[in-house]
Every structure is written in structure tokens, then in C-alpha cells.
Amino acid sequence: MLKTTVVCFLASYCCAFACELIQLKWRRALGRILALVFGAAGLVAQTFYLLQRSSVAQLPPLLSSDHDWLLVLAWVAVLVYLFVSLTDGESGIGLLMWPVILVLVISAQFVTSSTRLELDYHRRWGILHASMLVLGTAGVLLGFVLSLLYLWQHRRLKRRETLSGPLKLPNLELTERLNRWAILTAVPLLTFGVASGFGLSIFAKNGEVPAIWTDPVVIGSGITWLLMGGLFVWLLTQKRSPGRQVALLTAWSCGFLLVMLVGLQVLTSAIGIRHGTPASVPLEKRGQS
Amino acid sequence: MNLLVLYCTHQTTPLAIRERLAFASPEQLTAAYSKLNERFPDTELVVLSTCNRVELYVARPTDADPLTPPLLAQFLSEFHGVPLDEFVGELRAATGAEAVRHLYEVISSLDSMVLGEPQIVNQVREAYRVAEKHGGCGPIIHTLFQGAIRTSSRVRTETRLAEGKVSIASVAVGDFAKSIFDHFADKVVLVIGAGEMAEETLRYLKDEGVRDIVVVNRSLDRAQRIATEWGGRAVPWSQLNDCLGAADVIVSTTGADKPIVDAGLFKRVRAADSRRTTFILDLGAPRDFASDVGKLDNVFLYDIDCLKKTCEENRKARVGEIDRARQIVDEETARFVSEFYRRASGDVVSRLMQDWHGVSKDELDRLFHKLPHLDEKDREQIERTVERIVNKLLHPPLEALKDEAREGTPHGLINALKRLFGLQD
Numbered sequence: 216m217l218k219t220t221v222v223c224f225l226a227s228y229c230c231a232f233a234c235e236l237i238q239l240k241w242r243r244a245l246g247r248i249l250a251l252v253f254g255a256a257g258l259v260a261q262t263f264y265l266l267q268r269s270s271v272a273q274l275p276p277l278l279s280s281d282h283d284w285l286l287v288l289a290w291v292a293v294l295v296y297l298f299v300s301l302t303d304g305e306s307g308i309g310l311l312m313w314p315v316i317l318v319l320v321i322s323a324q325f326v327t328s329s330t331r332l333e334l335d336y337h338r339r340w341g342i343l344h345a346s347m348l349v350l351g352t353a354g355v356l357l358g359f360v361l362s363l364l365y366l367w368q369h370r371r372l373k374r375r376e377t378l379s380g381p382l383k384l385p386n387l388e389l390t391e392r393l394n395r396w397a398i399l400t401a402v403p404l405l406t407f408g409v410a411s412g413f414g415l416s417i418f419a420k421n422g423e424v425p426a427i428w429t430d431p432v433v434i435g436s437g438i439t440w441l442l443m444g445g446l447f448v449w450l451l452t453q454k455r456s457p458g459r460q461v462a463l464l465t466a467w468s469c470g471f472l473l474v475m476l477v478g479l480q481v482l483t484s485a486i487g488i489r490h491g492t493p494a495s496v497p498l499e500k501r502g503q504s
Numbered sequence: 505m506n507l508l509v510l511y512c513t514h515q516t517t518p519l520a521i522r523e524r525l526a527f528a529s530p531e532q533l534t535a536a537y538s539k540l541n542e543r544f545p546d547t548e549l550v551v552l553s554t555c556n557r558v559e560l561y562v563a564r565p566t567d568a569d570p571l572t573p574p575l576l577a578q579f580l581s582e583f584h585g586v587p588l589d590e591f592v593g594e595l596r597a598a599t600g601a602e603a604v605r606h607l608y609e610v611i612s613s614l615d616s617m618v619l620g621e622p623q624i625v626n627q628v629r630e631a632y633r634v635a636e637k638h639g640g641c642g643p644i645i646h647t648l649f650q651g652a653i654r655t656s657s658r659v660r661t662e663t664r665l666a667e668g669k670v671s672i673a674s675v676a677v678g679d680f681a682k683s684i685f686d687h688f689a690d691k692v693v694l695v696i697g698a699g700e701m702a703e704e705t706l707r708y709l710k711d712e713g714v715r716d717i718v719v720v721n722r723s724l725d726r727a728q729r730i731a732t733e734w735g736g737r738a739v740p741w742s743q744l745n746d747c748l749g750a751a752d753v754i755v756s757t758t759g760a761d762k763p764i765v766d767a768g769l770f771k772r773v774r775a776a777d778s779r780r781t782t783f784i785l786d787l788g789a790p791r792d793f794a795s796d797v798g799k800l801d802n803v804f805l806y807d808i809d810c811l812k813k814t815c816e817e818n819r820k821a822r823v824g825e826i827d828r829a830r831q832i833v834d835e836e837t838a839r840f841v842s843e844f845y846r847r848a849s850g851d852v853v854s855r856l857m858q859d860w861h862g863v864s865k866d867e868l869d870r871l872f873h874k875l876p877h878l879d880e881k882d883r884e885q886i887e888r889t890v891e892r893i894v895n896k897l898l899h900p901p902l903e904a905l906k907d908e909a910r911e912g913t914p915h916g917l918i919n920a921l922k923r924l925f926g927l928q929d
Contacts, residue, residue: 372683373798375810377668377817387781388686458781459801 219264221286225320227257228293232313239310250309251300258293261286275342281480282328284345289319291353307384311360319477326480340415347408352476354401355443359469361394365462391458394465395450402447409440435479439472505844506566507644509603510576510595511559514617517594524586527553530634536583537638543579544571548642550635550649552610554627556617561607563644573597601841604648608833611652612659613666619822620666625656648840655836662832663825668818672811673701676785677708679814680806681753684783688712691752695719695736696744696764698726699757701787706734709753718751720744722758749773754784756792767796770803778802785811845909852918853902855927860898864890 234250268283269275296312368384385393412433446468450461512522527533533551540549546568552559560580562571577595581588598606609615611628632649635641641649660666669675685691693714695702698721706717717736720743721727727738739747748754748770758764770793774780779802786793786807798805868890872883901921908914921927 368683372680372804375680375806375814377679377814384683386682386686387684392686 219260219267221264221320221324224257224260224264225317227253227260228313228316228320231257231309232317235309235313247300251297254293254297254300258290258297261290261293265290275345280328281326281484282323284349285319285323285326285477285480288349288352288356289316289323291349292316292319292356295353295357303385308360308364311363315356315360315473322477322481326484340411344408344411344415347404347411351401351404351406351408352472354397354404355469355472358394358397358401358465359473361390361397362462362465362469365390365394365458366466369459369462387458391461394462398443398447398450398465398469402443405440405443409437431479431483435475436472439468439475442468443472505600505841506564506568506570507562507603507648508571508573508576508597508599509559509561509606510573510580510597511557511606512591512594512596513557513559513615515615516596517591521591521594522556522558525558525580525584525591526555527551527558533634534638537635537640539583540579541639544575547571548645549640550631550645551640552628552631554624557610557615559610561603561645561648563642563648570599601837604651604840605833605837607648607652608655608836609830611656612829612833613656614826614829614833618670619819619826620670622660622666625653628652628656644844647843651836651840655833658832658836659829663828665822665825665829668821670815670819670822671704672787672808672815673704673708675811675814675818676705676806677712680804681709681783681785682712684781684804685752688714688753690716692716692718692750693736693753693755694747694751695730696754696756696792697721697758697788698723698730699759699787702755702757703730703734705755705785705787706730709755710734714753718747720747745769745773749776752780752782754782755787756785757787758792760788760792761790763790763794764792765797766794767800770797770800842909845914846906849905849909849914849918852921852927853905856902856921856925857898859925859927860894861891864894 231250231253234246234253238246238250265283265286268280272280272283292312293316296309296316299308364384365387368387368390371384372387446464449464512525514522527536533553536551537549540547540551544562546564548563550561552561558580560576562576564571573595577588577592580586580591606615607628611625613619613621613624616624628649632641632645635645669678681688688709691714693706693709693716695706695717698719706714715735717731717734719727719731719734719736719738720741721730721738722741724738724740730736731738744764748765756764771778774782781802782804784793784797784803784805786805789808791807793805793807795805795807797803868887871886872878878886905914905917905921908917
């Protein structure tokens with residue numbers, strides 16, 4: 216299999232972001248194509264990287280480590296970016312999506328890359344738990360980007376400004392609708408992810424899997440999940456939701472959730488608190504065994 | 505090149521004359537083509553008649569007598585029943601490459617009242633289609649108009665001449681209303697007053713799919729007239745507040761001397777549905793909506809001044825693209841002219857090549873007959889060598905012909921080649 220490193224796709228993503236930035240001033244078809252090509256090339260490289268690590272760990276990428284989990288999240292975000300850019304090349308989503316993707320990829324370098332052996336024993340539940348969480352978080356991430364796009368467009372319209380250069384932003388009505396759907400989809404997924412996580416922790420009490428109740432990442436995620444749940448209920452109970460208020464709430468809560476997830480993982484790794492279990496082993500060693 | 509265009513446009517001729525020379529209806533155009541075909545047989549012709557221009561393009565084979573501007577002016581005078589001396593001084597004419605350049609500039613909207621406006625492309629296409637329907641098109645007109653369509657497409661994709669809207673109504677709808685709403689079919693549009701600009705805005709909104717139009721005016725009759733014209737309903741002035749509360753898009757153009765709606769009133773009338781997003785286009789001067797209405801949540805208020813500013817910025821951006829657009833027009837004109845003359849000399853080229861290759865083939869047959877021991881491979885080698893020799897010998901005269909054709913039909917060189925190589929007519 217092709218040997219790739221994080222630098223390969225990180226460089227591609229940086230180039231794609233640069234192309235998006237350049238298009239702010241000089242919007243040409245070539246710039247758009249280059250952004251897509253760099254994005255797609257990075258995605259391919261990242262796919263190889265994740266598969267490579269997965270084959271060494273003998274676990275799906277979602278389960279192998281926090282490092283891989285963040286990279287899977289970034290991978291989903293790139294996929295969403297490519298889809299949106301191919302369907303609407305002038306949406307301006309790349310300008311907000313790439314910084315988030317880059318932060319995820321860079322953060323992945325600072326979190327543990329040790330595998331979680333314990334999940335090997337409950338592989339199906341583990342995959343379900345991690346997939347729900349990653350998809351839910353991707354929805355949150357999308358909601359975050361959409362709400363920023365909404366606020367950007369709202370500010371422009373209130374100030375009666377024309378967009379500098381040929382960049383176009385999606386209209387408020389569409390952004391609001393997509394944002395609403397992103398949250399309404401993400402929260403149930405996150406809920407399922409959190410619930411399955413609790414299920415796994417109950418096994419821990421039986422002595423099969425170590426407990427996660429004291430894990431700061433889990434506690435932080437739980438708090439933000441409650442926040443998102445509140446937003447979800449509020450959205451469902453509104454007859455006509457005021458767009459700017461929804462966008463502001465979404466931007467804050469989603470931003471908080473992302474910062475919490477990524478920040479806590481980086482922090483716990485930095486100060487040596489293992490998010491996971493003592494049974495975790497570095498991937499390199501696992502590969503040798 | 506036997507090509508002529510006779511025209512009068514908004515830049516050269518007052519509207520009072522243009523409208524008398526216009527071919528306003530399809531029936532009039534049909535009659536015009538019929539008379540033109542009758543009067544000028546064996547002539548390719550296209551009539552382009554819009555509110556800003558009347559143009560006649562005529563083309564004939566190179567060896568035919570050229571048509572002159574007075575002949576076409578006489579036709580216009582007789583067809584429309586307008587005395588020649590009333591408009592002849594307003595007409596302009598261009599021939600050959602200049603006529604080509606004129607058409608390419610027209611279709612690229614470089615000659616339009618609003619630089620970069622898109623309607624002219626369809627108008628030229630339609631004129632070409634109608635001409636074809638009436639048998640007005642031949643090889644020259646086909647090449648000319650297909651080149652024109654290509655030129656306009658290049659100008660629109662390779663420059664930013666058509667980017668950004670330049671009329672107040674189009675900026676209001678295209679740049680702002682469409683940035684707020686995704687679709688308009690389910691939106692309620694309220695028109696307050698009955699100004700011309702409101703109607704223009706309605707046209708753009710209709711294009712976006714607006715169905716529910718409510719017109720409120722102090723004169724119910726005028727409201728009814730506009731409502732009927734645009735498929736809406738007229739409502740008495742006394743119900744204005746109810747309508748304000750239910751509208752998604754408000755276009756206001758009353759002649760009031762002070763604002764008719766302030767933030768307090770607007771909040772009250774929308775109390776039942778304060779979260780409704782509303783786009784207000786205030787085209788009144790003085791303004792119909794107090795500026796504090798725009799500070800309310802979910803209300804986007806635009807007045808004429810802020811829209812004018814956007815129009816002006818877009819106009820300036822377009823002007824900056826004129827040079828690049830003219831460069832494309834020049835390239836395409838040169839391409840047409842070169843292609844035209846190349847075709848004119850193409851006949852001589854093909855006959856010359858045919859003759860020389862014919863001679864070489866006869867000689868080779870004779871040689872192979874004398875040398876029967878040659879196998880297939882040897883024959884093939886000899887044939888290829890002779891073919892290369894012929895091509896190399898023909899190359900200099902053909903290149904010279906091609907060079908000359910860039911400037912015009914190379915009659916002298918063509919005659920010389922015909923005499924030197926014994927090419928029969």
C-alpha cells in the first residue's frame with residue numbers, strides 16, 4: 216500500500232485553502248479547479264494513511280486511537296466540502312471549512328495515537344459508538360460552518376454591502392434551513408453515540424472494560440451534548456425560528472462542542488492523562504506484536 | 505469582402521427617428537424580408553431591430569456588384585414611408601472588416617446603453633434565426649453570425665464585463681433579495697404606490713417566480729391596473745397596515761413627502777409574526793420608510809441611495825473590462841477576415857494540389873509498370889518520397905497565398921498561380 220504521512224495531506228489541504236483565499240480576489244475557474252484537485256488529492260492521501268494505520272492496528276480507524284478519530288472527522292469534513300463545492304462552486308464554504316479541517320488535522324498530531332485494546336473486545340459496540348459520535352460531530356461541524364456563513368451574509372445584508380470580488384455567499388433562507396437540518400440530524404446521532412458510550416461503561420463496572428466516568432473528555436462532551444440537546448429541543452418547539460438567533464446559538468454551541476472535544480483531547484494528552492485506558496498501547500508496538 | 509451594414513443606434517440617432525425606422529412586429533419583419541429579397545436577389549441579409557438600434561446586414565459574393573448605403577436607405581424610406589431627407593443624415597454604414605467588428609461589438613454589448621447587458625445576445629440570435637427562416641442567410645452571414653455568437657460567449661467568459669448588476673431594480677433583486685430568500689414562489693410581495701421603478705422591480709421578481717402580489721395605492725384604480733398587469737390583487741389604502749404585517753417583500757414607491765412607516769408602526773403591525781424575514785425596497789424619494797425600520801431584527805431595508813452606490817461600483821468595474829473585451833473583438837474580427845479570404849483562395853489551393861498529385865500518380869504508375877520486380881514495400885517507399893517532394897515544392901507558393909489572404913482576397917496571386925500552373929476556371 217502507498218506510504219503516506221500526515222504532512223502529505225496537510226500540505227494538500229493548505230494548498231486548497233490558499234486557492235480558496237486567492238479566489239477572494241481573483242475568481243477564476245482554474246482557482247476553483249485547483250482547490251478541488253488539492254482537496255481531492257489530500258483526501259486520497261488521508262484515506263491511504265488511515266487505512267495504513269488501521270491495518271497495523273488491526274482495528275477500524277474510528278477505534279484505533281484519538282489521533283485517528285480526529286482524522287476521520289477531518290476526512291468526513293473534506294468529503295462534505297468536496298460535495299458542496301462540486302454542487303455549488305461559488306458557495307464560499309471552503310473559506311470557513313478549511314480552517315476547521317486544518318485545525319482538526321493539526322490537533323490530531325497532539326493527541327494520543329495509542330490504540331484502545333479494550334474496544335477490541337466489544338468491537339461492534341465500539342464501532343457504533345465511535346461512528347455515531349464522529350457523524351454527529353461532523354453534523355455539528357457543518358452546523359458551525361453554516362451558522363458562520365449565515366452570520367457573514369446577515370452582516371453584509373444589514374450593512375448593505377456588496378461582496379468584494381466575485382465571491383457569492385449562500386442565501387439566508389437556505390443556510391438557515393440547512394443549519395437547522397444539520398443540528399436536528401447531529402443531536403440524535405450524538406445522543407446515540409453518548410448512550411452507547413454509557414452502555415460500554417456499564418460493562419466496565421462488570422470488570423470487562425475500564426470505567427470512563429472520570430475521563431475529562433467524556434465529561435466535557437457530556438456537558439456540551441446537554442447544550443446541543445437544549446438547542447435541539449428549542450429548535451423543535453419554535454414555530455418560526457429567528458434566523459440570526461439560531462445562527463448565533465448554533466455557532467456558539469457548536470463552536471463550544473468542537474473546542475471542548477478537540478481542546479480537551481489535546482490538553483489531556485499534553486498533561487499525560489490518558490483518555491482511554493491503561494490497556495492502550497502505542498500503535499508502533501502493536502504493529503510489531 | 506462584399507459585406508455592408510447600415511445602422512442607426514441610440515448613440516447616433518434620436519429615439520424619434522429610430523422608432524419610425526424600427527421593424528416592430530413579426531409581420532413587419534416578414535414583409536421587410538419579402539421586399540428585400542425581391543429588390544436585392546442573391547443577397548444574404550439580416551435585419552436587427554431592437555429598441556436601441558435598427559441595423560441591416562447585407563452580404564454578396566465577392567464577384568457580385570456591391571450594395572451601397574444609399575440603396576438600403578432608399579429601401580428603408582420606401583418601406584416605412586419616411587422621407588429620406590428626414591433620417592439619411594442619422595444613418596451610419598460600415599463595410600468589410602469594419603462591418604464585422606461592428607456586429608461583434610454590438611453582440612458583446614460594447615455598443616449597448618447598459619454595458620454588459622445580456623439581452624442583446626438573444627436579440628442578435630433571434631434576428632439571425634428570423635433571417636434564416638426567411639431565406640436571408642448564406643455562407644457569409646452564417647459564418648459572420650456564428651462568429652458573433654462565439655465572440656459574445658468569449659467576452660462573457662473571459663472578461664467581467666457582464667458581472668455585477670447595474671440597474672437599481674436588478675441590484676435590489678439580484679444582489680440583495682436573492683441573498684435573503686432561496687425561492688420566491690411562496691413569498692408575499694407588497695407594492696406600495698405605482699411608480700415605474702416598482703413595476704421594473706416586479707418584472708425581476710416575477711422572473712424569480714413570485715406569485716402572490718398585493719398592490720396598495722391611494723388611487724385604487726391605478727392599483728388595480730398594476731395588479732391586473734402583473735397578476736396580483738389590488739387592496740385599498742386603508743388596509744396598508746394589514747398588508748405590511750403579512751408581506752415578505754415590500755416595494756415602496758409613493759410620492760409621500762415624509763416617511764409613511766416608522767419602526768414603531770412596523771413593529772406593531774408585525775407583532776403577530778415578528779420573526780418573519782422581510783426585505784424592504786424603498787424606492788421613494790423622499791423615503792417612505794424611516795431608517796430605524798432597518799434596525800429591526802429580520803428586516804432588511806434598502807433605499808435608492810445605497811442601491812445607486814452599488815450600481816455605480818458595478819458600472820465602474822465593467823468599464824475596466826472594456827479594453828479586454830475590445831481585444832477579443834479584434835481577435836475574432838481578424839479570425840473571420842482571415843477565414844473568409846482563406847476560403848476565397850481555397851479553391852485554387854485544392855486544384856493546384858489535385859493537379860500536382862495527379863501528375864505524380866500518373867508518373868509513378870508508369871514507373872512501376874516499367875519496374876515490375878519492385879515489391880509492395882519498395883513501391884510504398886517510392887510513393888511516399890514522391891508525395892513528400894510534391895508537398896515540399898507546393899509549400900512556398902501556398903504559404904505565400906495564405907499570407908496574402910490575411911489582408912484581403914489575393915486576386916493578383918491567384919491569377920498568377922492560375923496562369924503559371926495552367927489551372928482552368
